[in-house]
Amino acid sequence: MIKEGKVKIWSDYQKEIPDDHWFYVRSCIRQNFFPAAEVTFLKILREELGKDIYETPRHTTCGGIAYHLECIPQETQMTIIARQFALMTEAGYENYTCSCVTSFGLYSETLETWHEMPEVEAKIRENLWKSCRMEFKVPKYLAHTSDLFYKFRNDISAKAKYRLVNKETGEPLKVVEHIGCHYAKMFPSKGVGGAEYPYVLAGMAESWGGNIIDYPERRHCCGYGFRQYHVKANRGYSLSNSYKKFESMEPYHPDMIITNCPGCHYFMDRWQYVIAEQTRKTYGQNGYGIPVFTYEEVAGLTLGYNPWDLGLQTHQVAVEPLLDKIGIEYNASEKYLGTGGKLICTPEFPMSIKCC
Amino acid sequence: MDFGYSLSKSSTMKIENLENSKFKALAKLEPDATKCIGCGCCTASCSAGVFADMSLRQILLSLQRDCQDKYLPMLQNCMLCGKCMLVCPRGINTRHLILSICKIYGIEQ
Numbered sequence: 113m114i115k116e117g118k119v120k121i122w123s124d125y126q127k128e129i130p131d132d133h134w135f136y137v138r139s140c141i142r143q144n145f146f147p148a149a150e151v152t153f154l155k156i157l158r159e160e161l162g163k164d165i166y167e168t169p170r171h172t173t174c175g176g177i178a179y180h181l182e183c184i185p186q187e188t189q190m191t192i193i194a195r196q197f198a199l200m201t202e203a204g205y206e207n208y209t210c211s212c213v214t215s216f217g218l219y220s221e222t223l224e225t226w227h228e229m230p231e232v233e234a235k236i237r238e239n240l241w242k243s244c245r246m247e248f249k250v251p252k253y254l255a256h257t258s259d260l261f262y263k264f265r266n267d268i269s270a271k272a273k274y275r276l277v278n279k280e281t282g283e284p285l286k287v288v289e290h291i292g293c294h295y296a297k298m299f300p301s302k303g304v305g306g307a308e309y310p311y312v313l314a315g316m317a318e319s320w321g322g323n324i325i326d327y328p329e330r331r332h333c334c335g336y337g338f339r340q341y342h343v344k345a346n347r348g349y350s351l352s353n354s355y356k357k358f359e360s361m362e363p364y365h366p367d368m369i370i371t372n373c374p375g376c377h378y379f380m381d382r383w384q385y386v387i388a389e390q391t392r393k394t395y396g397q398n399g400y401g402i403p404v405f406t407y408e409e410v411a412g413l414t415l416g417y418n419p420w421d422l423g424l425q426t427h428q429v430a431v432e433p434l435l436d437k438i439g440i441e442y443n444a445s446e447k448y449l450g451t452g453g454k455l456i457c458t459p460e461f462p463m464s465i466k467c468c
Numbered sequence: 469m470d471f472g473y474s475l476s477k478s479s480t481m482k483i484e485n486l487e488n489s490k491f492k493a494l495a496k497l498e499p500d501a502t503k504c505i506g507c508g509c510c511t512a513s514c515s516a517g518v519f520a521d522m523s524l525r526q527i528l529l530s531l532q533r534d535c536q537d538k539y540l541p542m543l544q545n546c547m548l549c550g551k552c553m554l555v556c557p558r559g560i561n562t563r564h565l566i567l568s569i570c571k572i573y574g575i576e577q
Contacts, residue, residue, distance in 0.1 A: 348474050
């Protein structure tokens with residue numbers, strides 16, 4: 113597809129994203145795997161952009177993993193979501209943003225269900241009152257957190273210390289953007305740019321100096337899929353999906369992958385290690401693999417944050433070759449230092465994929 | 469390293485690379501071969517299919533995709549009763565088609 117065609121599609125799928133005052137909820141798995149990504153999101157919005165964003169420790173899971181694994185019915189899941197909305201209402205906010213793409217899909221699905229079937233919403237309100245004695249207002253605006261960074265991408269770019277550019281050649285880095293399936297595949301109008309060619313991450317990467325790669329399996333699932341990975345018998349299928357994507361992007365020699373979904377980020381990073389151990393095949397240059405980042409981590413890097421404060425030491429694929437390519441300064445000896453300068457631990461190195 | 473699971477071979481195929489000269493010969497002899505919509509009525513009504521592997525739908529698909537080695541032996545289970553012919557919504561003469569496949573692909577019926 114030619115660029116003009118994409119621009120036409122992107123112009124058809126634009127959503128209204130308010131400028132300020134957001135109620136924020138975190139992702140379940142992301143807090144554990146890449147905790148610094150969410151911390152960086154809040155830091156950039158509050159300290160760099162001066163935005164009002166509120167979060168409460170009382171918020172819980174959206175129920176997405178249990179719902180998609182068919183462990184809980186939709187009514188239960190919608191009641192959990194109604195409780196989150198009640199927390200937002202209590203805090204006096206109308207704009208709701210979530211860090212997880214699964215949650216975003218589920219919130220969109222719930223709001224659409226209530227819109228089509230008001231009697232279901234009434235039932236959920238009753239459930240919530242009976243179980244928690246809480247009431248809620250439906251959010252005026254719903255956005256994924258990547259939507260917010262998309263909106264403020266030029267503001268971030270204006271403050272950036274580094275660009276996504278090879279410091280030796282001056283060429284833009286070749287970026288693979290991967291959007292979580294639940295971001296726009298279920299409700300194309302809810303995502304920036306629609307489902308076929310979402311613009312949300314492409315817009316960020318271009319604004320920060322990179323070049324997007326358009327490869328054949330660009331819209332293919334990362335392979336996580338709840339019933340694929342969580343059921344061990346299906347885990348090979350999960351791995352095979354990621355393998356298909358890596359094989360498809362390999363000829364374009366990507367420098368990095370940016371994702372906006374907790375699952376995609378984790379599996380595109382970790383499966384590179386598993387593929388290397390099983391097949392001895394590595395992607396990227398010199399056997400290091402292709403580093404995978406969240407958009408917050410990339411924003412943090414461009415703003416000049418310390419890579420180890422961004423949690424890049426928790427990645428499986430080494431990020432140092434890319435940091436060197438951009439020219440980002442870091443201290444290798446501080447990689448595994450925790451708070452107070454104490455060495456946390458040094459991980460064992462894998463056999464087939466190179467690490468720093 | 470054994471993780472307890474492994475990569476599946478990709479099912480991607482490049483149509484331009486398929487060797488399907490035999491299927492072309494079959495389609496010339498038996499134009500019905502390209503009329504199948506893969507609905508599976510033949511398989512559902514197959515007397516042999518109850519006791520042994522026999523799926524004309526799978527066989528036709530494998531011929532088109534040049535991966536017939538695993539599926540052709542199924543034809544030896546066919547009793548040529550013709551029940552599939554009665555239920556085919558495309559009116560394919562399945563019995564004749566099966567005999568033509570055996571002839572072109574060298575299967576002993």
